[in-house]
Amino acid sequence: MKDLIAGIMCGGAGKRLWPLSQESKPKQLLKLIGNQSSLQRIISIINKSNIDVTLIGNKIHRNEIIEQTSSEKLHFNTAIWENEGRNTAFAISSFAHKVKKENGENAVIVIIPSDQYWGDENVLIKGLEKISNYARKNNKIVCVGVKPQFASSDYGYVFIHQKSNQKRKKESIKKIEKFCEKPSVEIANHYIQNNNCFWNSGIYCAKAKVFLNEIRKHAPEVFFESQKLVERAMNDNEKNNNREIFLQVHDVDIPNQKINFKLLDDIKVYLNKSFDSIDKAVIEKCQNNVVCLDLGDVVWEDIGSFIGLTRASQHSPNQENITMINTCNSYAYSDEKPLYVLGADNIVILNLSDKIIVMDQKYADQIKRNNYLPLTKVNDNTIIMKNFTDPKILSKIASLKISDI
Template identity: 25%
Template sequence: MVTSTVTHVVLTGGIGSRLWPLSRKTLPKQYLELFDGESLFEKTVARNQNVATNMIVVGNIENYKMSNAIMEKFHKPYIHIVEAVPRNTAAAIAFAAFASDSDDILLITPSDHIIDGGEWYSDALQKAIALASQNYLVTFGIKPTKPETGYGYIEFEDENVIAFHEKPDLDTAKVYLENGNYFWNSGLFCFKAGKFLEELEKQEPEVYWASKAVWEETIDGFLDYELSMNIPSISIDYAVMERSNDIKVVPAQFGWSDLGSFESVYDYLVHKGHPIDSNRNIVIGTSMHTTFIGVKNCILIYTADALMVLQKENSQEVKQVYQQLESIASPLL
């Protein structure tokens, strides 16, 4: 058993635009209590509290109060880093690393994922922590269950990464699935704080130094807006993981979904026993009697000010609806 100090870093940014109209700027998907009466954020904290000694929450100013309200349920100390403006995951993780000791192992998790498979998850974490203690940057690969075009892929052999691949078209995704050594890129990471900062400075010095300048001026965890605008917006994948020579992957067997689309929400809810009709149509957000005629695999999403009906397979197109509303500054966002 590895005995290093482990800090769970929860990233709470993001608005879940592909889950509009359920997910809004004022109530992003990670705070929706749709999942067994709990939010995804709450589930994320709960499943990692036994492995981690410390905890850091990184999120934007808009989510600050919602995050605090959930953390109060756990009655445990934590550090809250509040971004004045989102600058993507490389900077967000850098702030957590600056707030930690160099040898602290950071377990980085988004706040809006569903993970099942308790022992498999625990085993994967212990493998990752062991590799991180050897100064590797660790990512988790999820075994694909279908030829998914909405995720990036990791090509690997054992624990060694051969290559990262961007979101593929359907034919390429089918090839990845058949080959068996391509896993979904989960967005979960594990590494020493100092090792990450060392790699960030080497690969993206502008991000490193601009983030460091912001961190040095932080006041009670709140970051300065003007200084933050100097940080290039870039993900950890592009900044570090796809460019470092010290990457390892833990091929994970646990159940995982980022619930990034209504198709994945549909699959999760149906798996949990959500009502479904004979043509596999479902309703989310209302108990009002609803009848579907002549359609299959449809989802009706109801909120107080918006109604949407979509074919499950067209879930990725919801983001276009969101972008259209954004272009006209709609109050529905």
């Protein structure tokens, strides 16, 4: 019986990378850096350690994920497929219930996002060894902290107790003072001046029972529904040894409440209202039972944004069909055709099958905020983002979608 299992989160939609990342094929399944998808890259790293892998994703991406992991060099042991995204608290609760049922409540689980870039894979492997060893001996949740490189509103921040930071060296487990989830850039700029502040990498490790105890305490709806769906799914898939289980929305029993989902709209309203990320639903509420591994100054990037993609691409070869010469702080992506970029700074170039997008880095966050781009049409296949200053023009553009241009 395996006592250490990694749950790789691979079900996100990647809205900050729209239109590069689409619901049908989100960021973790795209070859955004080099010639591997970020999911393939993280599985490859975990396969080099003595950790079983469970994939946690959306059913609509199953076939693509199976295809991407068909190589002998990439291996996963089990998978949990959701038919409707319910955010990370629900996904992690489902994973913990499954592990507890199959491996026992003291089995250690480690949660790993699939949309990250690690410059040195050995740093991650050694870090996973440290946090899993700690979790085996202690009934606490361990998170992984990385030294901030700049002020960002896209990341969560972890503050270490000052005395704990002074007494212990880098790469050690430290007590946490508080969490702050995605502050404004102004506040983040103040945070990073503090030596006790770290980016929260989103990696968490604990015994299955520790996760479940905290989820039941702080998010009981998540706990009970995920428990019910996992039990049903495992019973349905028992003949297949539960290598893959499919979580379907059924009638759900919650203490003092019975909810009958009949319409898709009802499902979406309930799910969106009830379930949050693991950070908001659980971690921030049980910070006295959470400690942090200080990894220090390492090459780590969240590639869920164009800024993160750009930074990560500086440490990795370009796609085979992209050539960049005398170009700084820029990111380029091309579906098929060769793309040459010369003497360009601070831009994002997306050469997609149905459109070409060129934009200044400083406007990239508008994709997430507005789900539209202030775009000017050049021809049927090319649109360019510009710096519009006329309020009337901005107001008019804000009502448009790409299909309207």
